[in-house]
Amino acid sequence: MAFHGPCSNLLQYLKIYKKMNNNKAAPALSASGIWSVKRNLSALTEDSSGTFYLINGLRFFGMIWILIAHTVFVYSLYNGKEIFFQSLESAPFYLWWIWNADKAVDLFFVVSGFLISIMLLKEQNKTGAIQLKRFYFRRYLRLTPLYAVIAIIFWASGARNHEWIWANLLYVNNFLHPDNMALQWTWTLAVEEQFYLLLPLILIFIAKSPQRSFMQTMLGLLVLSLLIRFGVLYYYDELWNSNYRDMLSDKVISMTFYGKLYDNLATRFGPLIVGVIAGYGYCFHQHAIQNWARATTYRPLALNILSMAVIVFFMYFPIMDTRYSESSNGLRLYIVFHRTIFSIAFAWFMMSVFLQLSHVRFFSWFYSLKIWNPLGQLTYSIYLIHLMVILVVVHPLNKYIQTLDLHPAQAMLSTVGLGAILSLILSIIIGILCWLLIEKPFLNMRELFEVNRGAPKPVPMESKG
Structure with missing residues (x-):
């Protein structure tokens, strides 16, 4: 079962939002320019404005982490659990970060919460309102066109669970x-x-309730997220009494693990709240943080x-090693807290x-390199198609490497290494086509629609000091 995924691209929203709030005219966009390959390619390669271009590099490396982990997952599908775990136990320590790639999902959730909170909090602070219809319209239209095509x-391919694809488009x-799940x-x-x-509604609730502060509410939600994770773990005996390997590999236990603890908002909103808190700090306290530093x-x-x-530590924690993965109170604490702490x-x-x-300026320089601008903007397209690409690439590659009579660990590393590189290259190429022909044209339509229609009426919010 596939189990990772990144956040959607909010930078386009933030750039347009910044232009609107600065009262600058948006670039002229006509109906004929919506499908312009030259214009759309230029938008992919242009420098993002503001500080948030640094996120492109973070997102792309997170996407690579996810792609490598999914290549390992596909390898296990083609070779069986016994071969997979035998190969895993023989793998060197420096590769253990691969088994913890679920943290890349938390990384993207933090980024999502950070960006969306900045946008909403700035809108609230400047106008005293949140334009709910506009916000929901933009979010749905940002994700859905390419998603719908895929x-x-x-559905047309008749693949497994194709009859459930309607649930995807309703999220x-x-x-x-x-x-x-399809x-x-x-x-x-x-x-x-x-x-x-839910987040805009929570912000409206906070603004209309003078006795509640932003930080009190968010910290309360963060504590609630931990209590929910503990409650789910405790309620289901198969989770409480299992080791981590069984949660991922045993058919019955893994269905409970994914369905109740892994794949739902109630047990995964903690990192999103952490991102919201970070966004609040960036919006209203960045100068205080810089002065303190x-x-x-x-x-x-x-x-x-x-x-x-x-x-x-969490990248290299040996959660899949049998010496550490037995059911214990330590493992239970890890499962409850690891996502929030990370x-x-x-x-x-x-x-x-x-x-x-000052102490992280190297990373500020590295993530500001221009190469990350197009690659970061392609992460959504890459994410949607990457697992299908991996399935196609790894199948013949795995068959060939099995003929070489290598040690199981060498066979896995060779298949995963080559498979991930080839899949990444092919996913980037397909991602560029998706951006030029589907993703960016619909972003252009959204922008043109809003320019012609005007902004919808905002929902008023009480100002809080």
């Missing part, structure tokens, strides 16, 4: 039994869309070292990079 192709596919890796889109549906040398350094240590560490690292704090 869904139609999937409720994660409510289905995991065995019934395009199983797209559960993350459902989680994000459900969160986007300049005034004290050692505290921000210690915090950056700690955050990177936590990130590396997300907090990543959120601070991300904030440090955006604010260009």
